[in-house]
Amino acid sequence: APTPAEIFSTLNLRLSYMEDVALYKANNNKAIEDIQREKLVIGKASQSAEKVGLNKQSVVGFFQTQISAAKAIQYRYRADLLSQTETEKPRDLKTVIRPALIKLGKEINAKLAQYLKDGGTFTAQDWAAFETTIDSRYLKDTDKKALFKALTQIRLK
Template sequence: MFKRITLFAVALLSFNVFATSTPAELFSTINLRLSYMEDVALYKAIHRKPIEDLEREAVVIEKASLSAEKEGLDKRSVIGFFKAQIAAAKAIQYRYRADLLSQPETGTPRDLKTVIRPELIKLGKQINTDIAHYLHDGGVFSANDLATFKAALNSKYLTDADKKSLFDALTQIRLQ
């Protein structure tokens, strides 16, 4: 009996390892990553840090593109996507900070260094993995996916133009 249960569990786990993510799952992960940006903005406001940090952005792009390359993605083709993610993240932060001028936040944001950043790194790697698996399995991001993408990104601080720019950058990603 134990042998059958073990075999069943191993079989189930092995199917999960090779499961391809769907565009909707990937879009949801992108949305989850962007959902941290209000906390980032609040943390930066409280600690008097600027939203734009070009040195940090360069580090993020370099590490993310290396992670993408390890997943089998073309490093050059992902840079535009990472820049578009950063632009969307900054748009959310700037718009949220503008709202804070008339509606001060009384809550405490999650810590940028110990909570938010590690989660952003984890989600970024998951996005790279999901894109790579989808493309390796013959998937293609097309204009037909744009409406699903826009619907998945639910931050009130993202415009349709922000979403389209991010989606357009996603469609440019290629395998090595």
Template sequence: MFKYLILLLSSLFSLSAMASPDPAALFQTISQRLSYMEDVGLYKANHHLPIEDISREEVVLKKAVQSARKAGLNGNTVAAFFQSQIAAAKAIQYRYRADLLNQPAQRQPRDLKKVIRPALIQLGNSINTEMKQYLDQNGSFTDKEWAEFQKTVTNPYLSAADKKALYQALSQIKIN
């Protein structure tokens, strides 16, 4: 009986080890991070702040690279991915603010410093962790995950070109 139990358990462990992590969870985290950009754009519009903030972008990139290295990822390849996210985030904000010219928002944005930035930092760290887990099991992101990425990363202000640039940068990420 003990022999059969060990055989059963070893079979279960080997099957779970062969299962690859689903990229949809990572893609959902990326989409969730980008979902904050309308609030960022509205906050900046309400406070007469420019969308582009180079000094803040440098801080975001520095923290993303630190998080990536801590997770075991190549900092340079992750920096390129986060630069692509920043470009997509600014595109979302610009397009959303353009819509605000014709139809003012009927709500207040979440607080940039108390709510949005802490959430973005946490989501950025999660993205790095999830990327590392996926790459450990699969080696890289390929064209076969592209359809799932397109379906999962949704924002009405994100263009097809924005998504393609994000996915191309994601597919270049390497493990240290």
């Protein structure tokens, strides 16, 4: 069965793509927020929740919170890009990053379902590990708290 550490780490991996997303969008004159894409991401997460036996509404809430954190990282990094040049080329948004984000979303749901079916729970005891595992330089403690709260609210069907 997955461990909380493994689940937190997969969530962190999804968030770790967001600086590349921001750099790609800045280089291509694209807006950070893409509502059409958010609807697709939420729809995929809802489908995969259903498939693995998770309560859909709680999973949708969690993914909305992940998307908010994703955008917070992007806005803060894009502000930094106004005064610092970045010479690294980001991974391609359409062919590399977005497919990876969908795959990681499925992995997060599968691991969560296994963990909860095995009787696992998330409590205040897990916060310390969560807070250190989510390591984006652009996330504030308030962002991490919102993510942790949405995570603790996920339940089985």
